[in-house]
């Protein structure tokens with residue numbers, strides 16, 4: 109079978125379509141991949157910024173149909189499913205024609221959600237769900253969300269803007285302003301769309317959530333407030349403000365969270381990123397497009 113992977117780290121050119129044996133069925137659920145999504149972690153793994161054992165198949169997100177269902181898994185051949193394989197922790201890359209994975213971490217794709225739409229959801233959606241679980245007490249608070257236009261940020265914004273008791277300001281790039289003013293209009297939560305980090309006053313927020321990578325805005329949270337970030341390579345030093353509750357999120361496998369995300373998509377309340385679909389053979393081009401910055405939506409690779 110074909111799989112997008114690498115035998116050495118480096119620039120996008122190290123990506124290859126590898127020819128690998130199909131995975132052993134056994135106790136694992138085997139998914140015939142319809143689509144996989146490219147995430148920033150794939151770029152960091154490919155470049156060597158995050159160490160991984162080689163050779164490796166890349167990718168965390170996929171959706172497809174069940175090709176083999178072990179007894180007792182609750183799945184049948186042909187079921188439409190999605191999964192987050194957490195490649196760095198499990199060693200299972202999603203960018204392969206067939207992916208064998210623990211059925212306990214696979215969720216069904218409801219009717220009405222296309223497999224390509226589902227493939228765009230897992231890592232970004234599950235990270236946002238787990239981050240919000242880390243900030244339970246949001247009513248009456250002033251919140252700043254940095255990078256609302258990104259994959260994780262859009263899932264967070266979709267949830268926060270529906271909270272009538274919270275005041276959430278969104279910080280986006282200037283070019284994202286019109287789209288985000290439109291999305292924010294008519295939503296129950298209060299708050300504004302900002303584009304200039306320099307306009308953010310020090311100490312003016314109870315909670316700052318960084319889904320983009322703006323460590324300088326650590327200052328924006330008030331003393332005894334909370335700062336949560338998902339960007340380990342662009343995070344402030346928590347020791348510089350010990351009076352702030354600091355959390356660096358590390359996403360974990362969780363089937364219920366995956367189900368919540370795909371069910372939100374079925375109800376039409378999850379973000380619907382514009383999808384750009386390329387074949388496995390154009391994986392290097394996909395990485396180049398993301399690496400340039402300014403890409404919006406989700407880039408999918410299909411077998």
Ligand SMILES: NC(=O)c1ccc[n+]([C@@H]2O[C@H](COP(=O)([O-])OP(=O)(O)OC[C@H]3O[C@@H](n4cnc5c(N)ncnc54)[C@H](OP(=O)(O)O)[C@@H]3O)[C@@H](O)[C@H]2O)c1
Pocket residue numbers: 147148149231232235254255256257258259260261279280281319320321322337338339340356357358359401402403
């Ligand atoms: N810790 C974890 O478990 C975990 C899980 C998932 C993701 N992540 C990390 O979280 C980050 C976001 O992931 P993602 O999938 O959402 O990536 P993404 O879709 O590329 O979104 C990131 C967004 O942040 C924007 N951004 C960067 N710096 C900004 C700033 N100073 N102000 C405003 N916006 C800014 C980017 O805009 P431009 O394109 O214009 O630069 C981009 O739109 C990545 O670093 C990823 O590796 C971590």
